[in-house]
Amino acid sequence: MPDLTLTASPPLDGYHKQFGDTALTEIGDQALVSIAVPLGGADALDSAMTGAYGTTFPAPGSTALSKDGSVRFLGLQPDQCFALFELAGNDPVEAIANVLGDTGYYTDQSDSWAMLRLSGPLAVSALERICPLGLAPAAFPQGSVARTAMEHLGVIILCENEDSYVLMSARSSAPSFLHAVETSVENVS
Amino acid sequence: MIINHPLLGPRDAAEFVYLGDASLIDRPDWQSDTAADDFYEYQYLRDNPAGETRELWFHEQGDRSWLVVTRNTLTHEITKVELARDVALAAGRDR
Amino acid sequence: MSQPYRIVGGLVGRENLVSFRFNGKRFQGYRGDTLAAALIANGQRLVGRSFKYHRPRGIFSAGSEEPNAMVQLRHGAHLEPNTRATVTELYNGLEATSQNHRGSLEFDLMAVNDLLSPFLSAGFYYKTFMWPKSFWEKVYEPAIRASAGLGRLSGEEDPDSYDKGFLHCDVLVIGSGPAGLAAALAAGRAGARVILADEDFLLGGRLNAETLAVEDMSGAGWAAQTAQELAGLPNVRMMPRTTVYGAYDHGIYGALERRTDHLATSAGKPRQVLWRIYSKRAILCAGATERPIAFGNNDRPGVMLAGSVRAYVNRWGATPGRRVAVFTSNDDGWRTAQDLSAKGIEITAVIDSRDKPALASVPGAAIVMGGRVIDVAGRKGVTAIKLAKGQTIETDCLAVSGGWNPNVHLTCHQRSFPKWRDDIAAFIPGDEMPVGLTVAGAANGALSLGAALIQGTEAGHIAATDTGHTATSITPPWAEDEPRDTAAFWHVGESKARAWLDLQNDVTVKDVRQAGEEGFRSVEHLKRYTTLGMATDQGKTANVGALAIMAEATGKSIPETGTTIFRPPYTPVAIGAFAGRSRGKAFRPTRLTPSHKWAEEQKAVFVDAGMWLRAQWFPRAGETHWRQSVDREVLQTRASVGVCDVTTLGKIDVQGRDAAEFLNRVYANGFAKLPVGKVRYGLMLREDGMAMDDGTTARLSETHFVMTTTTANAVGVFRHMEFCRQCLWPGMDVHLISVTEQWAQIAVAGPNSRALLQKIVDDSHDLSNEAFPFMACGEVTLCGGVPGRLFRISFSGELAYEVAVPARYGDALMRALMKAGEAYDVVAYGTEALGVMRVEKGHAAGNELIGQTTARDLGMGRMVSKKKDSIGSILSERDALNREDGLALVGFVPVDRSEGLNSGAHFVSPGKEVTTENDEGWMTSVAFSPSLGHSIGLGFIKRGASRIGETVIAADPVRDRKVEVEIVSPHFIDPEGERLRA
Incomplete structure (x- = not known):
């Protein structure tokens, strides 16, 4: 019987590149679970989240961090957010469901997204080439999240700080996504 | 063109997909005696004003919400943007 | 002697000498020169030949409005035609050639056109080239193609890259002349986020061309100082070499930034960036463009705009002539005489069309008030001018000023029209403005320096306040208002020779009058019939003069005659810039399936399915034709087991x-x-x-x-x-x-599919037919605990499943299935075999679901439940969709089994003509069925369900084929579905 262990493949093969002081790196091994709010169940979900994570459901455009810093909730839709945390094991939905019970509807999204961190002095000028959103601190402060289109790709952008952004895009088009971001950094360096 | 999303603020129209007139929210009752005519009118008959129209736009590359956009087809001015869900609920739509 | 027309002074430093070539001849100039300035410094008067008549032409202006000095830059694949020498920054090694001549620039063989000019007037091509008919293709068209156009393309792919970008600001200031600098200063100091854009590489606009003072320093000095202060403000973004070319809805502006065109090489970086600027407020400070006067032979090299002549002298330290004359209708033209005279350049005459006292005395110059120039001597360069009253005056450069036109263009991009002001005899912005846009300075009709500074400051102040930035009131920088009286004067009536209006498209006063006589009187007709204003300069120095002539000819006023509509782009933008990165492979994203890498290793042939790349078939060694691979994949799947990546389905x-x-x-x-x-x-x-x-x-x-x-x-x-x-x-x-992206999904089909899956799915899951029957589904684990889902569904008609794992395991799953499947001679199959099998089974797919067919047509009419509300249910009951002779999806086989079938063929009954009246339906999908050994098809035909066994003709007039086909059941294999339920 041949050994048929299944090993995981990361979307961008662990990509990392330095452009002077600016770095573009794949973020691997993240779990991403979508949490949808049942109709009429917003209060119950908020309670459960407060109890379990010490934070409430984030409004679209903002993110909320759990008290222990292990989970960041991304406010993407009025009735849906993404929980982002370190992947451990094969059932990220279970990790959330165990804690929030049936106060929400959960769907695994951990494999759907390729994730990049762009950080350093060139980050904003590179993003200016592909991101239609205004990124000035007043408009998109630390902790902001948004979903938009960049180079014909759907991208989620998260501001970690003025010089550091996390970008997520569909796994299947990861090479095109990487090419778009990489070209942007090259074009401004 | 810029659509001022009620929750997310101004976004480029390139993030959206246009469907049609906001009257598409008013889907007729399938059990009405006049259902055949009602659905025919709903599907095919439209006013085509030069001026203010109410349109349905889907924020496909954003938060996936449907919006009702009040827009002047002559000046392109957008005077109102509402969540379509709210418009539907206000019109008495339910299940 | 190098640069014989270079003079002392100007803003160009003399340290950086550069060498360049024009028409192969080597010249020298300085960094900071434009190509035009350097050519003038070197005494190069002839720079091109005109479009229609091939007349010798020289540099006319000093800006982006230039109609004559169109050159080809660079060579090879980088060759760029129709570049204006007046805005081309000089760099070491620059190569430029003149355009539009056969033979040399000095001796253009096509100059014979000038002699034929009576036959080449406005609209001549509407009246010629018609007879004989046979000449069109063989004689006229090739001749026209050879002589048409200005400049030529390299014919090679553009080797440069272009980029795009997005910028946000509170206030966009368009133009960095006195109004723009003042506006940016006011808004910037108030803390607003400002973008200041200018098409030039040196900020300052006309300040750099004039000898006017601001506060206690030179205008150019003040501009430099202000630019420096602005550059130091963190909330201000300076964008020189950036043309804001279009005003779009809701405060969005298009801007083209030239990043490397002033360098010898782009060094792999994007040559230009096309920016989309989102502004809350915008201030148009685009200045004004001078206009000429039309008179006989006014297109000779050496006849130039007066403001441009002094720009070359004041900014670039290069004089276009040594014995300069001025012909003006307004006060402003006099400054050319004064500035040049102050620099020691001889002024031979100042001719002012107005009957009034002279504005100044100019040493050595004949002053002719109420005078008019009627002709210019010197075909390849001005030598003298003739006046209406008979005098001849020697000159090697005639500086002409007919007034100034505010650059209102961007205010009209959203279909508003400018309005006329009699006092400056010019159009100013109309009352309707793109939202958030205001205008300041000369662009707003405030043509003098003092007024520009005041208007700019006020506009900047208001824009900053409007965007939430409290500004302490700012005192505008002070400057005198120089004299600017203007009289409307368009054309010297006494001229006998042709008088030009549009230099680039070679349109004269005679042409405009002729258009009027032939009935083309509306400005829109005038433009298109004469082509005036349609060249690459968009008539910037021609439009208003032409309107004036047409107004005269039709007895209307200029405002009554009106203008055509300005449209973006304000100046030409390379198509490459609009394309940005959307070229070649990067034209759109590519989506790859989780097993893509594995499929590449198998040397699969791929097909585009929307944005996805899908394996179409997997050729094996020795297979030379796709049919060999596809037939094998179908037969092996049906005989044993096949696997196919179906992740792409939504x-x-x-x-x-x-x-x-x-x-x-x-x-x-x-x-x-x-x-x-x-x-x-x-x-x-x-x-x-x-x-x-x-x-x-x-x-x-x-x-x-x-x-x-x-x-x-x-x-x-x-x-x-x-x-x-x-x-x-x-x-x-x-x-x-x-969750399309979340799950890698693989179809496993064939009699051995269960056996194969039992090797992959963990033993705790019972896959027997009883425990997991046809159309069952469930969550399973595979390969020792990896979470997955299993669906027993079949597209092929065989015993089949689809197994899903989180996409990170997709590659590994494919490899595991192929490894474990070796015992069953597992075959990987692609979209082609997938398609053949579903046609054999009779499943509808995209070819049948075209958006014009109903459930009833598909044979699924009864599936549409009438007991519930569902989308489409009510309208699906319409009579026209439920006709007795309506379409039905059935199968087709060629009567002669050796024949192939064409999808798209239409069905007619035997003996009937192939016409739309006799059209009974069409073939939707065809395939060669390896299982049956002949071609099969699916299609819609009227009353198909009741015509099984009938023969019809499948007619394909496009491919000129007619095939006899028999109507059969669409289910070619296993119609009872026994294999599915095994």
Whole structure:
């Protein structure tokens, strides 16, 4: 019987590149679970989240961090957010469901997204080439999240700080996504 | 063109997909005696004003919400943007 | 002697000498020169030949309005035609050649056109080239092609890259002359986020061309100082070499930034960047463009705009002539005489068309008030001018000023029209303005320096306040208002020789009058009939003069005559800049399946399926034709087992208390009672009753379903379902999210598919036919605990499953299946074999679901439940969609089994003519069936269900074929479905 262990493949093969002081790196091994709010169940979900994570459901455009810093909730839709945390094991939905019970509807999204961190002095000028959103601190402060289109790709952008952004895009088009971001950094360096 | 999303603020129209007139929210009752005519009118008959129209736009590359956009087809001015869900609920739509 | 017309002074430093070539001849100039300035410094008077008449032409202006000095820059693939020498920054090694001549610039063989000019007047091509008819293709068209156009393309692919970008600001200031600098200063100091853009490489606008003072320093000095202060403000972004070319809706502006055109090489970086600027407020400070006067032979080299002549002297330290004359209708032209005279350049005459006292005395110059120039001598360069009263005056450069036109263009990009002001005899911005846009300075009709500074400051102040930045009141920088009286004077009536209006398209006063006589009097007709204003300069120095002539000819006023509509771009933009990165492979994103890398290793042939790349077939060594591979894949799958990556199909996760009811509403057939652990085929209609999409939906729990859609419709179905959820039934508890990317999904099909899966799926799961029958589904684990899902569904008609794992394991799963399948001679199959098998089985797919066919046509009429509300149900009952002789989906085989079939062929009864009246339907899908050994097809034909066994003709007039076909059941293999249920 041949050994048929299944090993995981990361979307961008662990990509990392330095452009002077600016770095573009794949973020691997993240779990991403979508949490949808049942109709009429917003209060119950908020309670459960407060109890379990010490934070409430984030409004679209903002993110909320759990008290222990292990989970960041991304406010993407009025009735849906993404929980982002370190992947451990094969059932990220279970990790959330165990804690929030049936106060929400959960769907695994951990494999759907390729994730990049762009950080350093060139980050904003590179993003200016592909991101239609205004990124000035007043408009998109630390902790902001948004979903938009960049180079014909759907991208989620998260501001970690003025010089550091996390970008997520569909796994299947990861090479095109990487090419778009990489070209942007090259074009401004 | 810029659509001022009620929750997310101004976004480029390139993030959206246009469907049609906001009257598409008013889907007729399938059990009405006049259902055949009602659905025919709903599907095919439209006013085509030069001026203010109410349109349905889907924020496909954003938060996936449907919006009702009040827009002047002559000046392109957008005077109102509402969540379509709210418009539907206000019109008495339910299940 | 190098640079014989270079003089002392100007803003160009003399340290950086550069060498360049024009028409192969080597010249010298300085960094900071434009190509035109350097050519003038070197005494190069001739720079091109005119479009129609091939007349010798020289440099006319000093800006982007230039109509004559169009050169080809660079060579090879970088060759760029129609570049204006007046805005081309000089760099070491620059190569430029003149355009539009056969033979040399000095001796253009096409100059004979000038002699034929009586036959080449306005609209001549509407009246010629018609006879004899045969000459058109062989003589006229090739001749026209050879002589048409200005400049030529390299014919090679553009080797440079271009980029795009997005900028946001509170205040966009367009133009960095006195008004723009003052506006940027006011807004910038108030803390607003400002973008200051100027097409020039040196900020300052006309300040750099004039000898006017601001506060206590030179205008140019003040400009430099202000630019420096602005550059130091963190909230101000300076964008020189950036043309704001278009004003779009809602404060959006298009801008083209030239990043490397002033360098010898782009060094691999994008040559230009096309910016989309989102502004809250914008201030147009685009200045004004001088206009000429039309008189006999006014197109000779050396006849130039007066303001440009002094720009070359004041900014670039290069004089266009040593014995200069001035012809003006206004006060401003006099400054050319004064500035040049102050620099020691001889002024031979100042001719002012107005009957009034002279404005000044100019040493050595003949002053002729109330004078007019009627002719210019010197075909390849001015030598003298003739006046109306008979005098001849020697001169080597005639500086002409007919007034100044405010650059209102951007205010008109959204279809508003400018309005006329008699006092400056010019158009100013109209009353309707793009939202958020104001105008300041000369662009607003405030042509003098003092006024420009005041208007700019005020506009900047207001824009900053409007965007939430409190500004302490700012005192505008002070400057005198120089004299600017103007008289409207368009054309010297006494001229006998032709008088030019549009230099670039070679349109004269005579042409405009002729257009009027022939009835083309509206400005829109005038433009198109004469081509005035349609060249690359968009008539910047021609439009108003032409309007004036037309107004005169029709007895109307200029405002009554009106203007055509200005449209973006303000100056030409390379197509490459609009394309940006969307070229070649990067034209659009590519989506790869989880098994793509593995498929590449197998040397699969790929096909584009929307944005996806899918394996089409997997050729084996020795196979030379695709049919060999595809036939093998089909036969082996049906004989044993085949695997195919089907990840691309849309997958939508549906959850909620009302999930089942929701699915009941979007599908035509019933879903509310689907048991947990079962999958069902679903047909989705459009509201008009047409079949829209199909797929299978699996129930994982009471409140949890997973729907599949076709690959092509995944995005559209999701959009449609969100519409239903949010707009139609907002009171339902149901949520949707795409999981197409989340799950790698592989079809495993064939008699040995169960056996193969039993090696992959962990033993705890019973895959026997009893435990996991046809259309069952469930969550499973594979290969020692990896979570997965299994669906027993079949597209091929064989015993089949689809197995899904999180996408990170997709590659590994494919390899594991192939490894474990070796015992069964497992075959990987691609989209081609997938298609053959579904045609053999008789499954409808994209070719049948074209958006114009109904459930009834597909043979699924009874699936549309009348017991519930569902999208499309009501309108699907319309009479026209339910005719007795309506279409039905059936199968077709060629009567002569050795014949092939064409999809798209239309059916007519035997003996009937192939006409639309006799058209009974069409063939939708065809394939060679390896299972049957001959071609088969699916198609729609009237009353098809009751015509099994009948013979009809499949007619394909496009490919000129007619094939006799027999109508059969669409289910070619296993019609009873025994294999499915094995």
